[in-house]
Amino acid sequence: PPTIVLKSSDEILFCVHRRILTDESSNALGTSLATGDIEAESIVLNIIHRDALYNILSAPYNPSFDTLISAVHRLPLYDLFPTTFITPTKHLSNLIYLHARHHPIEAYILAAHHNIGALAVLVSGHLLSFKLSELTEDMAERMGGRYLGRLFLLHSVRMDRLKQILL
Helix, strand or coil: CCCCCEEECCCCCEEEEEHHHHHCCCCCCCCCHHHHHCCCCCCHHHHHHHHHHHHCCCCHCCCCHHHHHHHHHHHHHHCCHHHHHCCCCCCCHHHHHHHCCCCCCHHHHHHCCCCCCHHHEEEEHHHCCCCCCCCCCCHHHHHHHHHHHHHHHHHHHHHHHHHHHHH
């Protein structure tokens, strides 16, 4: 049975197995564990709890893409690493990918920011229609030089292929 009760900032309770926390977080969610209070809304904590820790699909709850981004960015605060939970076999990766069609650059930036190469490759197919002229300095900074270079290479190769087809 679950041995720890975590309380979200909006006072929703989540039951968690201590073993899961200690296996996945080197500090067992930091000081939050001592009090049981987590500084995150229940909708964000639900994604961390279900999709990250237990790999149970939250899609039926239909979390927004902004909520997914918030949950992924909060993982390191609890010493949980996004690269562990966002892999092709994990539900969190699938949830992000479901939103990539409508939020391709944001999904790519999320993958780049956390150095999740597999997710970046997966969502890059949705970036073919992205106009590089719409890339802001902030976006470029958040994705970093490595992934910015990959984005430019993707578009360069695309243009070369288009030229080959037309000639």
